[in-house]
Amino acid sequence: xxxxxLVESVFPEYKLTTxxxxxxxxxxxxxxxxxxxxxxxxxxxxxxxxxxxxxxxxFEWPEFYTKVGLEAVKTRSRPHEGIKxxxxxxxxxxxxxxxxxxxxxxxGFKFFLPAAVFHxxxxxxxxxxxxxxxxxxxxxxxxxxxxxxxDSQKDFIVKFIKExxxxxxxxxxxx
Numbered sequence: 001x002x003x004x005x006l007v008e009s010v011f012p013e014y015k016l017t018t019x020x021x022x023x024x025x026x027x028x029x030x031x032x033x034x035x036x037x038x039x040x041x042x043x044x045x046x047x048x049x050x051x052x053x054x055x056x057x058x059f060e061w062p063e064f065y066t067k068v069g070l071e072a073v074k075t076r077s078r079p080h081e082g083i084k085x086x087x088x089x090x091x092x093x094x095x096x097x098x099x100x101x102x103x104x105x106x107x108g109f110k111f112f113l114p115a116a117v118f119h120x121x122x123x124x125x126x127x128x129x130x131x132x133x134x135x136x137x138x139x140x141x142x143x144x145x146x147x148x149x150x151d152s153q154k155d156f157i158v159k160f161i162k163e164x165x166x167x168x169x170x171x172x173x174x175x
Contacts, residue, residue: 003121010156011114013085019108022097023065023081029100030057035072035079050074061096089115091126098130101137106148109137117160135161139169 020034028034031053033042043050048057050073054066061069065081072079083089094116101112113134120131138145138157149157161169 004118007114007118007121008087010152011086011117013087014111015085016083016108016111019105019111020103021079021081021083021108022093022100022104022112023068023079025100025103025108026059026097027069028103030059035069036076038073038076050076062092065096086111086113086115086118089119091119091123094119094130095127099133101130101133102141104137106141106145109141109145110148110153113157120164131164135165135169142169 020028024034031038031042038050038053043053046053051070053073054069059066059069068079068081083093089112094112098112098116101109101116104112116131116134119126120128138161146154
């Protein structure tokens with residue numbers, strides 16, 4: 001069974017709906033507000049325009065995401081990133097935004113976790129440091145997130161942790 005088929009069998013495709021994306025969480029991590037929550041009062045206090053939040057604040061986003069961020073902050077709306085299912089999440093996306101997974105709600109985390117696991121397993125020779133953030137999230141927020149995973153997903157997560165992060169996640173040894 002291929003890695004893709006394995007992850008797909010445990011985490012079937014479902015749509016990203018109202019959950020925030022990692023890109024939105026990355027912005028939130030910097031500004032303590034999402035694109036649609038930035039007010040004129042906040043901009044005035046920073047003495048910046050909405051565009052300045054993206055162009056002058058020092059985000060090191062790829063050009064596509066800079067454009068998406070500019071549009072989102074100008075319109076004060078959620079960005080349209082073209083991510084509909086976890087299969088749409090690219091390695092580059094996780095590379096840039098994966099460290100913000102701690103700001104996702106549990107449904108959003110469940111949405112992005114299979115993509116992170118897939119890219120981690122598919123190409124172990126790459127810089128997969130984003131996975132450390134996902135594992136830290138699993139360790140620190142498992143009590144909150146666990147109810148969002150079914151039994152086969154929990155088993156998969158525990159096996160993944162034991163095989164790749166043995167000793168790092170203490171609760172995994174309880175399973």
